[in-house]
Amino acid sequence: MALLQQDATQACAALGKAVGLSAGAAHERVRKLRERGVIRRTTVEVDAAALGQGVLVFVMVESSAWMGEPGAAFGAISGIQEARIIAGSASVLVKLRTAATMQLQDVLRRLYAIEGVSGTQATVAPETFFERPVSPRAD
Amino acid sequence: MALLQQDATQACAALGKAVGLSAGAAHERVRKLRERGVIRRTTVEVDAAALGQGVLVFVMVESSAWMGEPGAAFGAISGIQEARIIAGSASVLVKLRTAATMQLQDVLRRLYAIEGVSGTQATVAPETFFERPVSPRAD
DNA sequence: GGTGAAAAAAACTAGCC
C-alpha cells in the first residue's frame, strides 16, 4: 500500500478501492503504519528550481579528525540538504543546493571553517536521471 | 509557508493561524503553489530500515562513453533511489539502498552490466548527520 | 482485520471587502 502513498493526497476511500478494502479499513492500515513509524511523516515535494535553488552539488568533505559530533556545524550552513558520514576516503558526504555556482564558493568557505575539515571535493550534478522514493514491496 | 508544509498533514486552518491568515486564504495559497508547480506533490516519508532497506550506499559510476541516455538502465535496478549525471571525474552518482552489504555485490554486478560502465566506487554511509527538505525563505 | 454507517472535521466554493 505504501506504493500508493508515494503518489497522493487522495482520499482513504480511493486508497481502499485501489487495494480492495473499505474506506475505514484503509484508514486503519495507514494509521498503523504511521504508529509503527513505517510512515515517518507526510510532506510536500517542493521544486528546488522554483525556489531559486537550481544548482545541485555534492561535496566530499575530508577531515583530519573524527567527524562524529560536528553534525550541527553542517546543519548551520544554509543550502545543505544532507550530510552523512561515509566509509570511503572522504569523511562526510554533503548534498547541497544553491542558486548559482557562484554561491558555491561561499558554502565551501564555510565548510572549511568547520573544525577538522582538511579538504573538499565538489561535484556539480546538472542532470538527474531520476529520483524516486524508497519503494517497498507491495504492502 | 512552504516551511510548514515540510512538517505536516495539518489542517489548512492550522496553517493559516500559524502565518496569520484565515483557513480559506491559506487554502488558496497552497492551491496556487500547487498550480505553479512549486509544490510538486504530496508524499509520505517512509522509514527505509523498516522496509528492510537499512543500508545506504553511494556509488560513483565511471563510464567510457557519454551516459546521457541509459537513465532507464539505472531505473531498472531495484534499490537505486537516485541516479544523476555529475561533472566530476566519475560520470554518474547513484544512491541506493539494500537490506545488507551482501546484496550490494549484486547491485554492482548489475551496474557493470550497463553499456559503457567502466568502473564503480561504492561508499557506504552508516550514519546520517541530518537530512532535510529544500528549505526556502519564508513564503 | 474487515465492514458499513453515523459523527466530526476538514477541504473547497462563492460572494464581498
Added chain:
DNA sequence: GGCTAGTTTTTTTCACC
C-alpha cells in the same frame, strides 16, 4: 489577495461481523 459563511467531501469513530 484576504475574510466569512455556506456546501461538499473526507477523515475518524464505533458497534458489529
